[in-house]
Amino acid sequence: MQKPSIPLNEKERLAALREYQILDTEAEKEFEELTLLASEICQTPISLVTLIDEKRQWFKAGANLPASEISRDIAFCSHAINHPFDPLIIPDMRADKRFADHPFVTGEPHVVFYTGIPLTNPDGYALGTLCVMDKKPKTLTGDQIRSLQILAKQVIQLLELRKANIMLKTLKEDLEARNEELQQFAYVVSHDIKSPLASIVLSSEMLRENFGESINEENDQLLKVLNRASFKIKNLVDGILAYYRAERAMNEGAENFLLKPFLTSILDLLRVSQAADIELPEEDHWIYLNKTALEQIFVNLLQNALKYNDKKKAKVVVRFFEDEANYYFEVGDNGKGISEKEQEKIFELFTTLGNADRFGTHGTGIGLSTVKKLVEKMSGKISVKSKAGQGTEFSFHIKKSS
Numbered sequence: 001m002q003k004p005s006i007p008l009n010e011k012e013r014l015a016a017l018r019e020y021q022i023l024d025t026e027a028e029k030e031f032e033e034l035t036l037l038a039s040e041i042c043q044t045p046i047s048l049v050t051l052i053d054e055k056r057q058w059f060k061a062g063a064n065l066p067a068s069e070i071s072r073d074i075a076f077c078s079h080a081i082n083h084p085f086d087p088l089i090i091p092d093m094r095a096d097k098r099f100a101d102h103p104f105v106t107g108e109p110h111v112v113f114y115t116g117i118p119l120t121n122p123d124g125y126a127l128g129t130l131c132v133m134d135k136k137p138k139t140l141t142g143d144q145i146r147s148l149q150i151l152a153k154q155v156i157q158l159l160e161l162r163k164a165n166i167m168l169k170t171l172k173e174d175l176e177a178r179n180e181e182l183q184q185f186a187y188v189v190s191h192d193i194k195s196p197l198a199s200i201v202l203s204s205e206m207l208r209e210n211f212g213e214s215i216n217e218e219n220d221q222l223l224k225v226l227n228r229a230s231f232k233i234k235n236l237v238d239g240i241l242a243y244y245r246a247e248r249a250m251n252e253g254a255e256n257f258l259l260k261p262f263l264t265s266i267l268d269l270l271r272v273s274q275a276a277d278i279e280l281p282e283e284d285h286w287i288y289l290n291k292t293a294l295e296q297i298f299v300n301l302l303q304n305a306l307k308y309n310d311k312k313k314a315k316v317v318v319r320f321f322e323d324e325a326n327y328y329f330e331v332g333d334n335g336k337g338i339s340e341k342e343q344e345k346i347f348e349l350f351t352t353l354g355n356a357d358r359f360g361t362h363g364t365g366i367g368l369s370t371v372k373k374l375v376e377k378m379s380g381k382i383s384v385k386s387k388a389g390q391g392t393e394f395s396f397h398i399k400k401s402s
Contacts, residue, residue, distance in 0.1 A: 002098040004078035009125065013081075014054060016125040020159050021166055023051060023058055030158055031061035034130070034151050041147045042140060044132040046109070049119070049155055050077045051128035060128075074103065076133075080116035081126035087145060088116045088129075092137040113138035115145070117152040121159070130155055193233070201230045254401035255291050259320060260284045262291070266298050276306055276314040285320060287327055288401050293374045300367040301331040301394055309335035325400060326380070332393035338386040346384065347372040371396075 007013055017023070031049050038047040048062030057075035059068055072078050079098070080088035093099040093112055104111050113136065116129035130152040140148075204227045208215065215223070263280050305316045311334050319330040338346060347368050375382045375396045382396035 001074070001102045003073055004075070005082060007082055007126070013125040013127070016121060016123060017051065017053060017127050020127075020163050022060065022159060022162060023053060025060075027061065031155065034154055034158075035062045038130060038132055038148060038151050041151075042115070042132045042138075042144050044113070044134045044138070046111075046133040048131050048133075049128070050075070050116075050131060051119075052078055052081055057128070076102075076104075076111075076114050077116050077129040077131055080118055080129045080131070084118045084120040084124060084126035086118070087149070088114070088118075089140065089145070090114045091139050109133075110135050112136050115140060115148065117148045119152055119155055119159075121156055127159070197230055197233055201227065204230065253290070254288050256286055256288050257291055258284050259287055262295070263298065263318060266295060266302060269299065270303055270306065276309075276316065279315070279317045281318060281320045285322070287322075289327065289398060290378060290401070293378060294398075297371050297374050297396070298331070300371045304367060305331060305333035305335060305392070309333060311335065322400075326397040327400060328395070328397045330393060330395045332391060334391040336392075337388040337390050338384065338392055339388045343384050343386060347382070 035047040035049055039045070046062065049060040050062075051058050051060055052072055052075065054072075056069045056072050057077055076088075076090075076099070090096050090099065091113060093102065093105045093114055099105055099114075102111075111133045113134040114131065115133075116131035118126040119128045119130060120126045130148060132148070204223050208220070208223055260280055261284075267278060302316065302318075306314055315334040317330070317332045319332075321328050371394075372382055375398060379399035380397050382394060384392060384394050386392035
């Protein structure tokens, strides 16, 4: 028996094989079906998908062999991988001096015929073979050999798909880890900013209260600027925290709750004044959704509808309906409206329209971005219809939780 030689690119070949993370994995239907098809095409009782690592030949698919692996030194396929682009065809192994005294030829399983098609990946490394064997001499036709080569390419495609999925999974895990770190960083930084910021706001207000009559007009204006700037930073920090809380909100599960009490509690939270007319759906409805996420959506939309309303009496209408697949929500107001050009960018993070709210404060460009993010995370979509001076209506749907 002739011992197989080691490929010249063995180090690189083994590294390529490890990238697929295929060795010692469970049986898979797709590989098994390819070996069955190979047996059918060649009319052989044995067909295998083999992979050769440093010391062994391991069988990914196939039947009629007593073990899942054998020593590489006695594997027929160890000879085949030395010629990555050519099939190894042996019609009668008893007549081939390399294999005539091989224990698998002289003893069980008494292999006489062997053909191995190297499983050569796109980089030119032979990882193993798709092989067929029989206990009697055999000659394959040109069509049979070509069919085996096509099947071998299918095996490689399965391996490449596996590697691509592994890479995507690794990338996803890496992105999730980085996103978690970024969220934590933003939360810590924002939280650490809030405390000294509150001190600045409080100090400026106390100065005006304690020394209001003795502060000249110029210094009073400086204190007002300081106060406005502090509130602007506070709103930005609150917006950043809300944006990253949106990610955490998606980790919460769905729950059953009534829509009208849910919306009423949000209005209480926003401390809606009597100068606003809020119309909620007449009928109550049970819905099954991520309650925390939906709350963040409505807090932002209702807050905007009230804050950016330039009418003497703000009017806001909330509508709801559903079908078998989705919940549909609408929030309309009689406020300033949004021009068609500006509608294209209102959902972009940190993009503002430059308009002050009814209290003279400018937005941060975070709220509507958060809304869009949450809606899409719940397999939904949001859109806006508006005309300058005539009000705005946001419509969104969310896929029902199963």
